[in-house]
Amino acid sequence: ADTTGPTATITLADSALTVGETTAVTFRFNEPVTNFDASDIVLTNANGTLGALTANADRTVWTATFTPTANVSDPTNTISVNLTGVTDDAGNAGVSTASSANYTVNT
Template sequence: DTRLSAGESTTVTFAFSEAVTGFDASDVVLSEASGTLGPLAAGSDGKTWTATFTPTANANAASNRISVNLAGVADAAGNAGVGNASSAQYSVHTAGPTASITVADDALTTGETTSVSFTFNEPVTGLDASDVVLSDANGTLGPITPNAARTVWTAIFTPTAHVSDATNSIGLNLAGVR
């Protein structure tokens, strides 16, 4: 998983071109990783190891990498590795999404409706009607539909007839939104 979020972990596979000896946790470099690595598990072929990577809480970093110092690793003939090998970049995003809510027409009369937009700082999934807080809205909300990028979700708001209240508001519970 190259895009990690809060509470997630992913499997990291270390694959060598040939069977090696001497590879252990001390060879793994996590100085640019924004997280921790669990115990290494060796594959039966002597060429692959796996471990579980868990991002550091509250770390937001767009680029990270896990590296291996090859000096401590040797092939079957005893030749030591040279240099470092590094993973591809991956991101760690441990803060949840943020959103703003825009009501197209904030002065509705009986019989009118308006569009409501929920705009997120990143693409999201999991938004549905149960996440919208209408307890102070005096109205109902139609189905919520996302744009192609899943950053702007829209719905039609219909106010309750014969209610005059200048303090209406629409809220959003982000707990279920990923």
């Protein structure tokens, strides 16, 4: 029986963002998830905004477009997911958070 919650990896297609750029952000889960939405995403250290989330058919890969904030120059940025609000099909909640690798914003 499945007794563990989902885990995630977060990747950005571009890790050095400049003025006028956007990039795809991918949230990849180790199993299908439910209850994943924008409220689970932490943008406190992101210096930007995230567009609407789109899931693949089996709900393991979610994508959105990230737009960096204008007039920002910051070498240390991350996007995180609070996994405690995300559950798998067996009802198990994730634990802790998952974070992207660092990316730079120079707009």
